[in-house]
Amino acid sequence: MKKLLTAAITLLTASTSAEAHFLLLKPQNDIVNSREIRLTAKFTHPMEGSPNMPFRIDRSGAVINGRTLPIEWKEKKIAAAPGSKEKVPMYIGKLKIHRPGVYQIFVVPSAYFEPAEQKFIRQITKVYVEAFGLEEGWQKPIGLKAEIVPVTRPFGLWEGNTFVGRVLFNGKPAANIRVEVEYYNKEGIKPPNQALVTQVVQTDENGYFIYTIPWSGWWGFSAIGRGGKKRYRDGKLYPVELDAVLWIKAYPKPGGVK
Numbered sequence: 203m204k205k206l207l208t209a210a211i212t213l214l215t216a217s218t219s220a221e222a223h224f225l226l227l228k229p230q231n232d233i234v235n236s237r238e239i240r241l242t243a244k245f246t247h248p249m250e251g252s253p254n255m256p257f258r259i260d261r262s263g264a265v266i267n268g269r270t271l272p273i274e275w276k277e278k279k280i281a282a283a284p285g286s287k288e289k290v291p292m293y294i295g296k297l298k299i300h301r302p303g304v305y306q307i308f309v310v311p312s313a314y315f316e317p318a319e320q321k322f323i324r325q326i327t328k329v330y331v332e333a334f335g336l337e338e339g340w341q342k343p344i345g346l347k348a349e350i351v352p353v354t355r356p357f358g359l360w361e362g363n364t365f366v367g368r369v370l371f372n373g374k375p376a377a378n379i380r381v382e383v384e385y386y387n388k389e390g391i392k393p394p395n396q397a398l399v400t401q402v403v404q405t406d407e408n409g410y411f412i413y414t415i416p417w418s419g420w421w422g423f424s425a426i427g428r429g430g431k432k433r434y435r436d437g438k439l440y441p442v443e444l445d446a447v448l449w450i451k452a453y454p455k456p457g458g459v460k
C-alpha cells in the first residue's frame with residue numbers, strides 16, 4: 203500500500219513538474235576575493251526542490267581571457283526526491299583562481315532521457331564569477347553550442363534589476379524561443395499556483411529576452427532549444443532538446459532604502 207502510494211506520488215510529481223528542468227550551477231558567490239571557489243552542480247527543479255535527475259559532467263571549465271581552466275568535481279549522491287530511496291548524483295566543484303577577472307564557468311552535461319516527454323534533454327549551463335575586482339570580459343560569448351550571452355552585467359545585481367540576455371544557438375541569435383525562469387528556492391516557498399513555479403519570457407527576433415528580478419537570491423534562465431542530434435534509447439530514435447541555461451544572483455535591497 204505504502205509502495206503504491208509512493209508510486210502514485212512519484213507519478214504525480216513527474217507529471218506536474220516535468221516541464222522546467224534546470225541544471226543548477228552555483229558558485230559560492232558571484233563576486234569573490236579568494237584563491238579558490240566552490241561550485242555546486244545539480245540537475246533539479248529549482249523552485250520545487252525536486253525531483254533531482256541523474257547526469258554526468260561531460261565537459262566543464264572556467265573561461266578567462268580565452269583560456270579554459272579546469273574544474274575539479276566530486277560526485278555526491280542525493281535522494282531523487284524527499285524520502286525516496288532512489289539516489290542520483292550531484293557534483294561539488296573546486297576552481298582555482300589565478301588572477302583577477304571574470305570567470306565564465308560552464309558545464310556540458312550528458313543527455314538525460316525524460317520519459318514524460320519522450321525525449322532527451324541536455325542543458326549547457328553557465329555562471330559568472332568576478333574575482334578581485336576586475337570586471338572585464340563578461341560580454342564575450344565563449345562559443346558554446348547553446349549559450350546565453352548577458353547584455354546586463356551578470357554579477358553585482360540588485361533585486362528589482364532588469365536582466366537582459368541574448369540567446370545563441372550554434373553562435374546564431376535564437377529568435378522567438380521560450381525562456382523559462384526559476385528561483386533557486388532554498389526557503390521552501392510555496393508558489394500559489396503552477397504558473398508561478400516557472401515564469402516564461404520569449405526572445406525577440408534577434409534572440410534578446412528581458413526579465414525583472416523580483417527578489418534576491420539565485421535565478422536561472424533556461425532557453426529551450428531544439429536541434430540536438432537525435433539519440434538512440436533501446437533501439438528507438440528520440441529528439442534531443444538542447445537548452446542554454448544561465449544563473450545569476452541578485453542581492454537584497456539594503457536596509458534603510460525604500
Ligand SMILES: [Cu+2]
Pocket residue numbers: 219220222223246247253255
Ligand atoms: Cu525533471
